[in-house]
Amino acid sequence: MVRQVQARGRVPAVAAAVHRADRPLWTGVVGGTGNDTALDADTRFRIGSVTKTFTAVLTLQCRDDGLLDLDDPLDRHLDLPAHGELTVRRLLSHTAGLQREPYGDVWDTLRAPDADRLVAELARAERVLPSGRRYHYSNLGMALLGRLVGQVRGGTWVEVLADRVLAPLGLTATTVDPGPRAATGFLVDAYSDEARPEPPTDFGAVGPAAQLWSTAGDMARWAAFLADPAALDPTGAVLAPATLEEMRWPVTVTDETSWSAGFGLGLILVPQGQRVVHVGHDGAMPGFLAGVYGRRGGEGTPAAFGAAVLGSSGTAVELLDLPHRLLAASVEHDPADITPWRPGEPAPEHLRGLLGRWWGEGFEYVFGWHDGTLQARAAGDPSEKPPAVFAPVPERPDVFRTVSGREVGELLRLTRDATGEVVRMHWATYRFTRRQETFDRYDFRTGD
Template sequence: MTTLQEELLPGTRRALLHRIAVAQSEGRAPSLVAAVVRDGRAVWHGARSCVDGEVPDENVQYRIGSITKTFTAVLVLRLRDEGLLDLGDPLEKHLPGTGAGEATVAELLAHTAGLAAESPGPWWERTPGSLRAELSDVLGEQPLLHPVGRRHHYSNPGYTLLGALVEKLRGEPWEDVLRREVLEPLGLSRTSGGPRAPHAGGWAVHPWADAMLPEPAEDLGRMAPAGQLWSTTADLARFADFLMRGDDRVLSAESVREMRTPAAPGEAADVADGAAYGLGMQIQHRDGRLLAGHSGSLPGFLASLFFSESDDVAAVVLANCTSGPLLSLVAADLVRIVAEAEPRIPEPWRPMAEVDPGVLELAGQWYWGTHAFALRVTADGLVSLEPLSGKGRRSRFRANGDGTWTGLEGYYAGEPLRAVRRPDGGVSHLDLGSFVFTRQPYDEGAPVPGGVDAEGWRGIR
């Protein structure tokens, strides 16, 4: 069953339904639901099998596990944007006495704080949260397994610390802050810390028989900021759109872009697959496209939310089984199906509203040594610098309002670009982080470091 909408072509809708049907059947999931987002809204919902005898719709709750971490990261970035903390602050500055205080806020967000993957004691996902009433119950006597900041090591206790940081600076429980600052502004009325009807029950499926066993649904207590939430495909579709575009009521587009910027490589096996981690978001390359989002699991449930910003397509997939279908692959496939079957139609080209003669003068060909580059001025107010042919360093630059620009990505991210003028006002060269770009290769009229041989260019004698 699928809810058909006219926004997608019939062939695309059938391909999406086929993909989740294969995932549910081969993965032996008691039920599986999915949604696709394009152009800022959900354009498709699909479901396979039943919950309580009914085919689940987009409003049936499933537990979403570690997608909760992305919600927690949003709260932390809000604190940063308000000036209440800096990502480079050691945890000890705001939350003393944890035993992990030398780790910075950014390292906790990116899982590079050196903390253990799990909390000590009984399997925390299947035991009452009351057993972890204090942070010391979550961290144990030796919280750090690795040197702080030296490697990516996924840590659930790390996000417990971030939740405690939110509580300390807001003076309220994590879930109350989340509801007021994120869920209510974004209209996520079916996202909550505990299950609300209608919701799916969690199941373990026997590995060698078509039999099932109910899983407990524990309140995670202190570990809640790492994996407590329940949600729906409708709510997560809205959340996915927020993670692509931002919403100034919650977090700006610039800040959510920072969240999905790689802050740490994955473990060695993940790096080989092109995986990395940002500030509360997983980043991966699949099918030639860059995806960001998060996966989640708790006993009885699997979840995945991933999007391609360049395609403006997101996918959410939820299932109520402990193991089975690889939902991150399913979500990636749903994105690919839509992106390939119905590629994004680009905005019409339009000329810039006003032309700055001083900037226009910089457009055209430049040379870094003998390497040819093109500087282009675009209608969005940016300039771009990229090789004329082949691969090489490239970036867009944002104007600073004082005749200089700042790099936005790649090797030149954050680097200053300025046009250096001669006494007569003409442009001598471009200075990009001390690199000199000239109009001709090693232009003898420009101050090329090391000078230019007086005899000039020559052949072999």
């Protein structure tokens, strides 16, 4: 598959990797670097906007550490001449309405502003849409988040990134500079086989949006972390799994009619059908394209599953579809081993009477005890749809909190008769009974 894309897309160099917890790292390279270094698994490529996923993780780290709130306006932490009322959350999800690039013709001059100029010229940057109106991609917005991270941490974005993400996850080949073993980026002529090298660029203060270089192996590991952080960071040293789940929740779609992709908090979400989603980001810089995605959900998906494809052509869009195809092919041809079912402990005595079928809102549900938890699902739910899972509320007997699935966050309350049998339940305030009932008014004093 990698060789086909390299040949058909006419890409001077392609590096790809697949990371999964149950297999060794797979890497493949095709082509040449375009310079006097050999192309191999250690060759670095510009990853462009994949950099934004790192800045997003750093921002959520700051939130988890109590240094900021996602609904804080920027001017609560930064001294800005304009746009300080925009919130962290809006910038992360590209819904702030801020113009795409810093003021000036950056892509003509290839001279990005330094930190002082970025701020000084902020008043000349437009708010092209009302905040919250819709998705509008902004490198400028992500640059401001990088400055914010450095400000609240008391360092620079580069320092914080190295200390709090790259080192803990062992991403030793991910750097802000290309290093001595980098591929050369090219523009491949549309009407001939000529490949012209693109000039090197340093993105300066816009670095938090697109500066990084990396290898396919490092990026496949990063993709696996974004999809399944508990497998690669079990102690939550970089970010708690619940926070990554928050980042993966879709905030907006990128196209109002096709709904083929969405954006969470700094992450692109690409649905694959059958309750499978790929999470990550694409990247583009002069002479380079990158696609970095992890896979969540679906039968056969292993733990810590991610793929990365890096290429040294700025126009070979075939590269961007390849990580999705690699993930799907890996599951199809080498699915994760199926864990055998084994008998478990019985339900606690005080809950056994509520197990089985109940009716709510005219629909049938099944409550059961599995994996040491109380669970519920609609009787007609497909097997791949996760159940609702409940946890006891401390010091409130017969009250549970829905911790995942349908009605997450809502309470489940049990009502027992004089013998202790559960005769009614209320889930998110809806009454559940053993037989199908209408919405008749219920008298709690008499039980009628």
